[in-house]
Amino acid sequence: MEPLAPHEKLWVDTDFMDEDENHGSIPCHECHGGNPSDGNWKTAHKGVVKDPTWPDAGKACGECHEEIVEVYKTSLHATTKPIALSIAKRANPDKAIHAKLDEARKLHCSSCHSSCGQCHISRPDSVEGGFLDGHIFQKTPPMRTTCTACHGARVEKEYFGLNEGVPPDIHWKKKYMNCKKCHSGTEMHGDGKKYANRFEVESRAKCVDCHKGIYSEKAANAEVHENHKNTVSCQACHAMPYKNCFACHTAKDKNGQPYFQTEPSRIEFKIGLNPLKSKDRPEKFVTLRHVPVDQGTFDFYVKNGLSNFDKVPNWKLATPHTIQLKTPQNQDCNACHGNDKLFLKKKDVKQKYLRANQGVIVPAEMIPEEQ
Amino acid sequence: MKTIRNGGLLVLLALFCLLISGNRNPSWAAAAKSQCVACHTSSKKLIETLREIAKTKPQVKKAESKGEG
Numbered sequence: 549m550e551p552l553a554p555h556e557k558l559w560v561d562t563d564f565m566d567e568d569e570n571h572g573s574i575p576c577h578e579c580h581g582g583n584p585s586d587g588n589w590k591t592a593h594k595g596v597v598k599d600p601t602w603p604d605a606g607k608a609c610g611e612c613h614e615e616i617v618e619v620y621k622t623s624l625h626a627t628t629k630p631i632a633l634s635i636a637k638r639a640n641p642d643k644a645i646h647a648k649l650d651e652a653r654k655l656h657c658s659s660c661h662s663s664c665g666q667c668h669i670s671r672p673d674s675v676e677g678g679f680l681d682g683h684i685f686q687k688t689p690p691m692r693t694t695c696t697a698c699h700g701a702r703v704e705k706e707y708f709g710l711n712e713g714v715p716p717d718i719h720w721k722k723k724y725m726n727c728k729k730c731h732s733g734t735e736m737h738g739d740g741k742k743y744a745n746r747f748e749v750e751s752r753a754k755c756v757d758c759h760k761g762i763y764s765e766k767a768a769n770a771e772v773h774e775n776h777k778n779t780v781s782c783q784a785c786h787a788m789p790y791k792n793c794f795a796c797h798t799a800k801d802k803n804g805q806p807y808f809q810t811e812p813s814r815i816e817f818k819i820g821l822n823p824l825k826s827k828d829r830p831e832k833f834v835t836l837r838h839v840p841v842d843q844g845t846f847d848f849y850v851k852n853g854l855s856n857f858d859k860v861p862n863w864k865l866a867t868p869h870t871i872q873l874k875t876p877q878n879q880d881c882n883a884c885h886g887n888d889k890l891f892l893k894k895k896d897v898k899q900k901y902l903r904a905n906q907g908v909i910v911p912a913e914m915i916p917e918e919q
Numbered sequence: 920m921k922t923i924r925n926g927g928l929l930v931l932l933a934l935f936c937l938l939i940s941g942n943r944n945p946s947w948a949a950a951a952k953s954q955c956v957a958c959h960t961s962s963k964k965l966i967e968t969l970r971e972i973a974k975t976k977p978q979v980k981k982a983e984s985k986g987e988g
Binding site: 580 | 955958966969980981982985987
């Protein structure tokens, strides 16, 4: 996404003050600080807070939106907890090493959080910020400049069909559904519970929220759906190939600026064993995505930092945004049954990561037999 | 009679004026005095100020990441 010009980022539309009777009547300095009567920008900006909603939105938003501000503290958008947890699980137990990993995580991974302001007023900092529309508050954050601004490499390219040879997701192509159609405000804001990952979130998007009757006798392909219920995830049959990322290495340049390098991504489709089996997610077979972490991700900061790399697979449960009604693997029974190319096997995994992924690799004897 | 009518008209006029001023967004009064508003609603002023800031700040080249994030 093209960044805004510097002055565009900061330009305030007078409509904000004229037409937003709630937010527009609050003097700038009440949220941002600074001295509004000082005509010299150097001194006027002393103490100015660019985003008064981060890290604590209590003062700026809490007076009116008390409940959302309270629960948002636990939202995955605020905590980015899955990143911290997966690093912690893989981390070397040595405290000094762990501290260095934490430093690297904060520098490289924690910038991916979001705040009230960075969805409803501005573009997120991670894409260089700037007002969405002259500081006019957006009740529903605009999809292209907020949601996919961050979720760009995978979700955006998949959903809009930007990966070569893969069509747009059917929900976009046929219905122009924006992110909010499936991902509710409650899911985004959190509900006060401390979830470890998005798959645990109670209000997460679920296919059956809309496709309610899919497992009923009257559903299309009722028998097929009934036979695969609780065994195969929806995506395993209805997702097209999706993006897999590899080998992210982080570092700082000579000026102390953080950067990363990744190996080229690959568009692949792999069904594996469900690593997060639960009552809510009982399927045996799910789609897996390779995530960019590897043993050397933080080598610049500390050698052998992820010494427990094998504790977590780097082929991760995925819900690709490449959904189609008809896919190569659901053309008929044997498009999937007996088609071992679809399944994550030992030979698909690098030797050094076999142990990490042993729980998700599908053994030959578990691949469904040809019908 | 004429005096009463004129008096009534004056009262109505006063009420009308009060109504108009009461309906105005309260931010106007503050905004009119605010230097924040004066600058941040003017592209010209923002461009000028940002150019001034750019002159005073050392140019640090941003590190370039390679690959998708």
